[in-house]
């Protein structure tokens with residue numbers, strides 16, 4: 001696990017340290033808690049995919065048995081912890097939110113809070129929005145159809161256009177209020193492609209800092225000699241050679257920081273692509 005530090009100037013009274021965790025996928029990396037305990041961030045922010053979202057069946061895993069809950073209790077002891085919802089949180093039910101609340105971790109589900117000069121929001125993945133729309137109201141606790149058909153999985157890696165598909169759009173209606181609230185705006189948005197892909201284009205909005213994950217650093221990385229930096233080979237919804245798989249990117253009003261994430265999914269291993277916990281130093285008024 002790599003520790004990456006970014007500096008961002010923010011007009012705050014005093015400096016602030018944020019820890020960004022993404023893509024835990026129901027795991028608790030061995031080195032994560034020691035790293036957080038030694039860095040002692042002011043806030044811990046989880047930008048989605050803390051679960052690995054299969055439908056629990058029969059004696060399968062329920063939220064109350066998820067290893068994430070144990071990790072959440074530990075995180076809440078280190079610093080105030082906020083999570084937003086990624087595509088793997090598509091099957092979360094109201095009962096599950098009660099479980100999470102019981103750990104002391106706060107969920108930002110298309111919502112925001114103000115914290116001493118920071119305005120902190122969480123944009124829920126469009127996959128979650130779609131699953132809620134398609135939930136069978138008469139069904140059981142997890143009465144959702146799976147959000148990805150075989151065709152849509154194929155299209156995640158070979159998209160026709162560089163845009164967010166209509167059936168996976170996030171809910172942007174609350175962002176106007178978030179943006180108008182005075183302060184330094186930090187938005188947890190699991191999907192980095194929401195930064196530039198139409199019609200979402202978060203990087204064209206007056207948001208000072210957007211924090212994302214999801215792309216797992218492009219899964220397999222290679223070194224681009226002419227640019228002297230590493231780049232990823234593929235990412236869901238962006239396809240091959242994704243532009244937004246890690247690092248810090250400049251937007252019209254602010255920055256987008258993407259974590260390579262803390263775990264893996266699927267059959268393809270990470271190659272030249274260590275997992276990553278990101279620390280962001282908000283340097284305060286200079």
Ligand SMILES: [Fe+2]
Pocket residue numbers: 049086087088190213214215
């Ligand atoms: Fe994801």
